[in-house]
Amino acid sequence: MAKTYDYLFKLLLIGDSGVGKTCVLFRFSEDAFNTTFISTIGIDFKIRTIDLDGKKIKLQIWDTAGQERFRTITTAYYRGAMGIMLVYDITNEKSFENIKNWIRNIEENASADVEKMLLGNKCELEEKRQVSKERGEQLAIEYGIKFIETSAKASIRVEDAFFTLARDIKAKMEKKLKEASNPPKGHQLRASEPQKKPTSWLSRCSLL
Amino acid sequence: MDDIVGDKNAKFKELYNQDGVFLRQAGEMYTPMFGCTGSLYLWEHISDAESKPEVPSRFLEWRPQDFVELKTALDEGSEEWTLIESVKKRCRTSSGNMVKDFLNSIGNLNVCFSNIKSLRCSKHDVLTTFYDGSCELLASFVFPTSESREHFLGTIQAFVRLQPTRRDKSLFIVYDAASPGFKDLEKSFAALDLKTDSSFWSLLKNIKSNPYEKSMEAFAKVTGYVYNSVDDEEHYMAQDDLQRSISEIGDDASAYAVYDIPNCLPMRVDYPRCNPLTREQWRAQLNGEGQLEDVESIKTLIFRGGISPDIRRVVWKFLLGYYPWDSTEKERHALDISKMESYYKIKMQWTTFSKEQEDNFSDFSQRKSLIEKDVNRTDRVLDFYAGENNYNIFSLNNILLTYLLYNFDLGYVQGMSYLLSPIYMLLRCEVEAFWCFVGFMKQVMSNFDYDQNAMKEQLKSMYLLVNFIDPQLSKYFEDHECANMYFCFRWLLVWYKRELQQDEVARLWEVLWTGYPCKNFHLLIGVAILEHERDALMGDNNGFTEILKFINELTGKLDINLMINHAEGIYHQIKDADHLTDAVRNILGIPVAEASGLQSKPEDDRSPRKGVSEPDEIEFEKSIYSNFLSSSTGRLVFLFRP
Numbered sequence: 001m002a003k004t005y006d007y008l009f010k011l012l013l014i015g016d017s018g019v020g021k022t023c024v025l026f027r028f029s030e031d032a033f034n035t036t037f038i039s040t041i042g043i044d045f046k047i048r049t050i051d052l053d054g055k056k057i058k059l060q061i062w063d064t065a066g067q068e069r070f071r072t073i074t075t076a077y078y079r080g081a082m083g084i085m086l087v088y089d090i091t092n093e094k095s096f097e098n099i100k101n102w103i104r105n106i107e108e109n110a111s112a113d114v115e116k117m118l119l120g121n122k123c124e125l126e127e128k129r130q131v132s133k134e135r136g137e138q139l140a141i142e143y144g145i146k147f148i149e150t151s152a153k154a155s156i157r158v159e160d161a162f163f164t165l166a167r168d169i170k171a172k173m174e175k176k177l178k179e180a181s182n183p184p185k186g187h188q189l190r191a192s193e194p195q196k197k198p199t200s201w202l203s204r205c206s207l208l
Numbered sequence: 209m210d211d212i213v214g215d216k217n218a219k220f221k222e223l224y225n226q227d228g229v230f231l232r233q234a235g236e237m238y239t240p241m242f243g244c245t246g247s248l249y250l251w252e253h254i255s256d257a258e259s260k261p262e263v264p265s266r267f268l269e270w271r272p273q274d275f276v277e278l279k280t281a282l283d284e285g286s287e288e289w290t291l292i293e294s295v296k297k298r299c300r301t302s303s304g305n306m307v308k309d310f311l312n313s314i315g316n317l318n319v320c321f322s323n324i325k326s327l328r329c330s331k332h333d334v335l336t337t338f339y340d341g342s343c344e345l346l347a348s349f350v351f352p353t354s355e356s357r358e359h360f361l362g363t364i365q366a367f368v369r370l371q372p373t374r375r376d377k378s379l380f381i382v383y384d385a386a387s388p389g390f391k392d393l394e395k396s397f398a399a400l401d402l403k404t405d406s407s408f409w410s411l412l413k414n415i416k417s418n419p420y421e422k423s424m425e426a427f428a429k430v431t432g433y434v435y436n437s438v439d440d441e442e443h444y445m446a447q448d449d450l451q452r453s454i455s456e457i458g459d460d461a462s463a464y465a466v467y468d469i470p471n472c473l474p475m476r477v478d479y480p481r482c483n484p485l486t487r488e489q490w491r492a493q494l495n496g497e498g499q500l501e502d503v504e505s506i507k508t509l510i511f512r513g514g515i516s517p518d519i520r521r522v523v524w525k526f527l528l529g530y531y532p533w534d535s536t537e538k539e540r541h542a543l544d545i546s547k548m549e550s551y552y553k554i555k556m557q558w559t560t561f562s563k564e565q566e567d568n569f570s571d572f573s574q575r576k577s578l579i580e581k582d583v584n585r586t587d588r589v590l591d592f593y594a595g596e597n598n599y600n601i602f603s604l605n606n607i608l609l610t611y612l613l614y615n616f617d618l619g620y621v622q623g624m625s626y627l628l629s630p631i632y633m634l635l636r637c638e639v640e641a642f643w644c645f646v647g648f649m650k651q652v653m654s655n656f657d658y659d660q661n662a663m664k665e666q667l668k669s670m671y672l673l674v675n676f677i678d679p680q681l682s683k684y685f686e687d688h689e690c691a692n693m694y695f696c697f698r699w700l701l702v703w704y705k706r707e708l709q710q711d712e713v714a715r716l717w718e719v720l721w722t723g724y725p726c727k728n729f730h731l732l733i734g735v736a737i738l739e740h741e742r743d744a745l746m747g748d749n750n751g752f753t754e755i756l757k758f759i760n761e762l763t764g765k766l767d768i769n770l771m772i773n774h775a776e777g778i779y780h781q782i783k784d785a786d787h788l789t790d791a792v793r794n795i796l797g798i799p800v801a802e803a804s805g806l807q808s809k810p811e812d813d814r815s816p817r818k819g820v821s822e823p824d825e826i827e828f829e830k831s832i833y834s835n836f837l838s839s840s841t842g843r844l845v846f847l848f849r850p
Contacts, residue, residue, distance in 0.1 A: 017582075017622060018577075018582075036585070036588035036594075037585050038585050038586070038706070039585050039586075039622050039625075041626075041697070041698045041701055041702060041706060042694070042697035042698040043694070043697070043756070044756075044760050045753070045756070045757070065622060067578070067621060067622045069621050069622070069658060069660065070622070072660045072664075073660060073663070076692070076694065092577075094574060
């Protein structure tokens with residue numbers, strides 16, 4: 001079968017329950033919003049193939065149950081992820097405070113070099129805002145990650161968010177591939193060399 | 209069978225033929241052929257005007273290897289039966305010539321089918337032994353593959369019914385549809401002076417064709433009567449002797465070691481679903497005090513067919529522990545009042561929180577906001593829960609908040625709103641729905657435990673069950689990094705709620721709430737689904753991602769009645785499997801004593817008809833009442849009450 005994409009990126013959406021992870025994903029994959037959304041139980045994913053600098057990139061985006069109770073199950077999916085969207089709800093202070101817990105979760109379970117991005121969702125609900133944009137930016141700087149405010153409902157910057165994350169992954173991947181083909185003098189990583197855990201997502205990246 | 213051989217006018221149709229069938233044992237005169245491989249045929253006599261009445265309608269024939277010409281000749285119908293006398297084929301043994309001479313002298317092995325009164329399918333699933341009415345061994349064959357034997361058994365089931373015996377599930381009593389036993393059955397019904405309308409005869413037909421062993425005791429009297437007249441006593445008298453004779457020959461496993469046959473499951477038996485419990489059936493079970501007379505029979509009916517929607521509201525309250533099964537009308541009335549009081553007492557605890565109190569009680573306020581989020585996305589596509597400011601959503605919220613206070617240690621966990629939604633939608637009363645939800649949560653509480661160990665344990669159990677039923681599929685999961693079975697997580701957490709329509713959920717849950725036929729039956733539902741979809745799951749070299757996607761997209765596509773039906777068949781296969789492991793037994797709570805096979809022979813094989821002499825009466829009797837109840841109207845059922 002002819003390949004339909006150049007790269008396959010596996011992304012993960014995490015964040016507290018009810019921040020709108022599924023809605024963000026639905027907006028991105030189907031360009032739609034539905035007020036009768038259902039809570040995610042367990043795990044699900046959606047796919048969208050995008051064009052980026054002449055490359056076809058298939059994004060496989062995993063959506064997880066937000067409640068902490070299910071983390072023992074959902075963290076199993078962290079390992080293969082190349083990019084993670086950390087989502088909070090700008091009308092819910094607690095969901096913002098919990099971002100640091102989610103970051104810790106990533107550190108414990110995901111690849112060390114996973115690309116991360118912070119998403120403040122529901123930005124159309126300005127009158128209910130509890131978390132200022134500045135605080136979001138500040139937190140992102142603290143963790144050295146990118147930040148964007150989105151609205152799945154009003155379709156604001158959702159597209160941007162995923163394209164940005166995908167572009168960063170692609171850049172990082174291409175850089176590493178280049179390094180791998182022109183290794184710095186004095187150090188050559190052998191294929192058989194035991195790898196440190198968690199392994200890099202590069203080893204899982206499908207180059208087709 | 210000399211009379212057949214000699215009948216020059218008979219013509220026969222071939223119903224079955226299989227090469228490579230090994231003759232293990234038969235009557236003494238066939239001793240030289242033991243150990244030979246040959247072809248097994250099942251012939252049916254095509255009657256015509258000239259046929260002699262003594263020609264049997266069907267018979268089994270086994271011929272030593274290579275009888276192709278004869279077969280062809282018979283197929284064409286151009287030759288007469290006398291051909292069988294011209295046996296001159298080799299036999300693959302070292303004593304070939306001797307066998308050839310022998311065959312020339314005695315002919316092939318023929319068994320008149322109507323003489324077969326029981327048959328035994330060995331634990332390795334390919335040795336099959338036929339016995340006559342006095343338990344004499346007629347012939348014992350080893351089929352080349354389990355498929356070939358299944359094909360054989362399938363063929364004969366077109367005209368006989370095979371009833372497994374109670375003590376030895378590998379032994380089957382053979383009932384010929386035209387046998388006097390069945391005629392007696394019909395006579396006994398006539399004696400009951402029932403109306404012989406069509407529903408009665410369809411009921412009778414069901415009794416013949418749909419036996420089901422797990423049933424009720426209530427109709428013992430009438431069914432005992434029916435049973436006794438059905439009982440072909442000779443068979444049952446013979447059974448104990450049979451048990452003994454089989455135990456003498458049956459353990460000779462060394463003879464088969466060369467075959468190295470993998471563990472095989474017993475054949476899948478179909479347990480058809482029945483009609484739901486009706487209001488009439490329910491009412492007829494209530495005595496003057498409003499107390500249920502026979503709880504087990506009611507549960508059996510629910511397990512077999514679910515509950516009619518018009519009576520569901522009442523029955524769910526029993527199934528979910530709102531009313532005790534043995535309560536009287538008066539007691540229930542008192543319970544209604546006390547449960548209402550205690551519900552409002554708990555509810556008042558949170559309704560009276562002040563704003564400050566709530567702010568200072570973050571464990572509560574966080575859970576409260578989670579509940580609010582969840583109820584607002586629970587079944588909103590149903591009219592009942594649709595629209596802004598829906599009162600029913602408000603009630604779900606109230607019930608879950610009250611439950612939060614009732615069981616604060618557990619808290620609120622996602623998924624609970626889905627367990628409550630069908631209950632509230634049916635009962636439409638906060639108090640009743642709350643207490644029924646409490647009853648349901650008691651059964652599934654561990655699904656929501658903080659450590660999620662119970663969920664992991666269930667996923668592991670699911671894998672073990674798949675491995676037992678379909679090792680190829682479990683191997684596939686293992687090879688494709690799916691052995692954790694995480695794709696079944698949603699099924700198990702909320703009991704398939706998210707995969708089914710509301711009425712299907714109601715049907716599945718009420719069946720599962722009966723606790724029949726075993727512990728963890730909900731896992732077997734999942735196994736049935738996986739098995740049903742096995743080809744799709746294993747197609748295209750699917751990995752975890754594809755499998756998860758496929759499973760998640762099964763929503764709305766499952767035929768739940770069919771899956772319950774399959775799950776029940778799987779349960780019986782597991783229960784009756786000779787290689788049943790302790791791990792699997794524990795998952796389903798199958799007691800060791802219930803396990804079938806050679807290990808569970810009665811201790812004293814020598815005491816005839818003592819302690820072991822209740823052949824299959826109980827089993828058969830149960831199957832009869834179960835079918836009475838399930839396939840008839842309430843009126844007819846209760847006409848039979850003792």
